[in-house]
Amino acid sequence: MATGIMRAIPLARQRGETKSLRIPMIFIVALGVAGLVSLLYLAQTSTVATVGYDIKRLEDQRARWQMKNAQSRVKIAELQSIDRIERDAKSRLNMAPPTKIIFVPVELSAKTTVGSEAASSQARAEADAGAKRTPKESSR
Amino acid sequence: MHELEERRWRFYTLFTVIAVFILILIFRLFYLQVIQNSYYSSLAKKEHWREETIPAQRGTIYDTNGHVLATSVGFESLYAITNQIARPEKLARALSPVLGESETEIAAKLATKQNAPTLVKAYLPEEQADAVRKLNLWDVYFQPEFKRMYPEGSIAAQVLGIVGLESQGLTGIEARYNDVLAGKPGSLLAERDATDDEIALSASTYSQPHNGGSITLTIDRYIQKLVEQELEKAVGQYKAAGGTIVVMEPRTGAILAMANRPTIDFNDPNLFAASRTPMYKNAAVSDAWEPGSIFKIITMAAGLDTKAVTPDTSFNNTGSFAYGGGVVRNVITRLGPETMTQTLQRSSNIGAAFASTRMGADAFYRYVEAFGFGQPTGIELQGESPGILRTNKTGNWYPFDLATNAFGQGISVTPIQMVTAVSAAINGGILMKPYVVKEVVTEKERREYHPTVIRQVISPQTSKTLGGMLVSVVELVEGGQVRLAKVPGYHVGGKTGTAEIPTKEGYGSSATIASFVGFGPADDPRFVMLVKIDRPEASPWGETVASPVFRAIAEQLFTYMKVPPARAVTQNQGG
Numbered sequence: 137m138a139t140g141i142m143r144a145i146p147l148a149r150q151r152g153e154t155k156s157l158r159i160p161m162i163f164i165v166a167l168g169v170a171g172l173v174s175l176l177y178l179a180q181t182s183t184v185a186t187v188g189y190d191i192k193r194l195e196d197q198r199a200r201w202q203m204k205n206a207q208s209r210v211k212i213a214e215l216q217s218i219d220r221i222e223r224d225a226k227s228r229l230n231m232a233p234p235t236k237i238i239f240v241p242v243e244l245s246a247k248t249t250v251g252s253e254a255a256s257s258q259a260r261a262e263a264d265a266g267a268k269r270t271p272k273e274s275s276r
Numbered sequence: 277m278h279e280l281e282e283r284r285w286r287f288y289t290l291f292t293v294i295a296v297f298i299l300i301l302i303f304r305l306f307y308l309q310v311i312q313n314s315y316y317s318s319l320a321k322k323e324h325w326r327e328e329t330i331p332a333q334r335g336t337i338y339d340t341n342g343h344v345l346a347t348s349v350g351f352e353s354l355y356a357i358t359n360q361i362a363r364p365e366k367l368a369r370a371l372s373p374v375l376g377e378s379e380t381e382i383a384a385k386l387a388t389k390q391n392a393p394t395l396v397k398a399y400l401p402e403e404q405a406d407a408v409r410k411l412n413l414w415d416v417y418f419q420p421e422f423k424r425m426y427p428e429g430s431i432a433a434q435v436l437g438i439v440g441l442e443s444q445g446l447t448g449i450e451a452r453y454n455d456v457l458a459g460k461p462g463s464l465l466a467e468r469d470a471t472d473d474e475i476a477l478s479a480s481t482y483s484q485p486h487n488g489g490s491i492t493l494t495i496d497r498y499i500q501k502l503v504e505q506e507l508e509k510a511v512g513q514y515k516a517a518g519g520t521i522v523v524m525e526p527r528t529g530a531i532l533a534m535a536n537r538p539t540i541d542f543n544d545p546n547l548f549a550a551s552r553t554p555m556y557k558n559a560a561v562s563d564a565w566e567p568g569s570i571f572k573i574i575t576m577a578a579g580l581d582t583k584a585v586t587p588d589t590s591f592n593n594t595g596s597f598a599y600g601g602g603v604v605r606n607v608i609t610r611l612g613p614e615t616m617t618q619t620l621q622r623s624s625n626i627g628a629a630f631a632s633t634r635m636g637a638d639a640f641y642r643y644v645e646a647f648g649f650g651q652p653t654g655i656e657l658q659g660e661s662p663g664i665l666r667t668n669k670t671g672n673w674y675p676f677d678l679a680t681n682a683f684g685q686g687i688s689v690t691p692i693q694m695v696t697a698v699s700a701a702i703n704g705g706i707l708m709k710p711y712v713v714k715e716v717v718t719e720k721e722r723r724e725y726h727p728t729v730i731r732q733v734i735s736p737q738t739s740k741t742l743g744g745m746l747v748s749v750v751e752l753v754e755g756g757q758v759r760l761a762k763v764p765g766y767h768v769g770g771k772t773g774t775a776e777i778p779t780k781e782g783y784g785s786s787a788t789i790a791s792f793v794g795f796g797p798a799d800d801p802r803f804v805m806l807v808k809i810d811r812p813e814a815s816p817w818g819e820t821v822a823s824p825v826f827r828a829i830a831e832q833l834f835t836y837m838k839v840p841p842a843r844a845v846t847q848n849q850g851g
Contacts, residue, residue, distance in 0.1 A: 189473065
């Protein structure tokens with residue numbers, strides 16, 4: 137019996153010690169999990185924030201490119217304007233307005249039309265033949 | 277034991293101090309976060325949340341062939357909150373070489389010490405903006421802004437109209453179609469960090485801007501440019517106060533060109549000054565004038581259609597024509613028999629009065645109204661005047677008006693009314709509604725505008741006869757003198773006008789309005805053109821002042837429109 141009592145004390149003590157160890161262990165594990173979760177959340181938040189700033193930066197960049205695009209389009213329109221073409225034709229190409237315009241009347245009789253059609257079909261045939269020739273044949 | 281008690285006392289004291297401190301903190305937090313919640317949250321919201329308006333891009337206006345006449349382009353403007361700049365001189369020194377402005381100039385802008393955005397430089401070209409960005413300055417920032425640009429310069433300026441500083445159309449097409457062109461701005465309500473960037477994780481409300489639609493006009497940039505050049509030249513050459521030229525396609529009523537002098541310059545730094553305001557209006561639609569002899573075309577059309585006269589109807593010109601208590605005289609009188617064709621060729625006031633009185637007031641005014649006078653044409657341009665027309669059915673009309681109205685006195689018309697009416701007179705008799713907008717394209721729809729027939733005014737036969745008479749006016753050779761409107765190689769028709777300008781005292785002033793309205797080619801008219809030169813000092817006559825302008829433009833129009841000559845002219849051209 138005495139032995140039983142003797143045993144009972146260390147067991148209770150053991151149980152008490154285990155209990156007292158379990159709670160801090162749970163607390164430490166919970167703390168670890170919470171820390172990990174927080175760290176994960178922080179990492180994710182930071183990544184999202186960085187990506188967000190990247191998106192904003194890229195959006196700004198896109199807007200700037202679109203702006204430059206539009207400015208370039210206007211520049212093209214300005215270069216195609218009548219004023220600029222006239223100025224360039226006169227100063228760079230030494231051109232001048234025509235002093236006289238000559239109209240050349242072209243009589244298109246039925247015969248000429250047929251003839252020109254025949255000529256154009258011959259030209260087409262020649263062109264086709266040319267396309268079919270090998271490079272060697274072409275170089276002859 | 278004593279030591280243990282002392283330790284306990286110390287522990288309790290420390291615990292109490294800490295507990296009190298924590299309690300104070302809790303109470304303070306409770307006060308700030310619960311009791312003062314709404315105050316501080318609104319303060320925080322004001323600090324971090326900002327609604328930004330995203331401007332919509334104003335739409336583009338094209339000419340009939342798709343060339344850009346007016347468009348809006350985004351640029352970056354440089355701003356600063358000047359009262360936050362610690363060392364404005366240093367900033368001015370950094371910006372000066374990049375912006376191409378002197379340090380003093382920039383420093384003056386930065387010295388304003390305002391707690392609001394201050395413009396340092398507007399609309400920076402891309403290279404300049406990039407160069408400023410590379411400086412990594414914290415005191416300045418960019419704001420994207422749209423600028424209205426005109427690649428073809430200020431052509432058709434009064435047709436296009438002005439856009440105000442707030443990007444709203446003030447005159448012309450810009451104002452008339454402002455709802456189409458302006459678009460709808462968007463907005464972004466977002467939480468922002470210390471650098472004013474949006475916080476990625478925070479909720480935001482974004483409403484997308486809707487850019488403005490585009491408008492295609494019937495105006496052809498080449499014809500418009502040509503017309504403006506010739507008008508400018510004529511106004512200078514004849515020392516005139518101004519002028520107007522309108523070119524219309526008679527079959528459709530489409531306006532190919534419309535120009536006035538004086539006009540506005542979009543690059544004028546004083547464009548919004550009060551002295552420029554009178555030039556905003558488009559005189560081609562808003563200014564009515566007594567047309568003078570070009571109105572004889574309308575009188576003759578009515579006379580022929582009512583069959584009151586024919587081209588060969590003759591009367592004896594005695595040098596004066598008494599009617600309704602007044603007497604009509606010609607400027608240059610040829611006595612003797614005169615046919616209606618000769619009335620037009622000689623521009624005889626007496627002949628015109630003869631025709632109008634022969635058909636009677638009821639018929640004459642019925643035709644005048646049917647041709648669209650006394651009422652706006654309905655063209656899509658702002659400030660259109662109906663002109664002034666008094667008839668036998670309205671008040672303040674005298675029987676003598678029937679005689680004077682026949683040669684364009686006592687009646688006021690606008691250039692657009694005159695061109696529209698003459699188009700109807702020579703296109704087969706159909707009055708077309710003049711129009712300047714060909715197409716409107718928005719995000720939602722595409723609207724095409726087609727020619728609109730208003731009414732048949734005269735018969736096709738009358739129109740053909742009248743056209744022939746008007747060709748004879750231009751082709752008449754008198755004393756070896758060729759009419760100045762004649763275009764070599766082509767048949768064109770038309771009529772000159774030299775209108776005296778009425779004053780309170782009557783028609784005594786020597787100032788005139790010289791005009792010519794013509795069309796070509798005669799067999800299938802591709803254009804009707806009105807040339808009106810106001811108060812020319814070098815010569816008062818329509819024949820001397822306006823006809824050469826018509827010829828100069830018509831010659832080039834035929835080439836541009838690829839209209840072959842009416843007869844072989846290669847021999848004459850000589851080559």
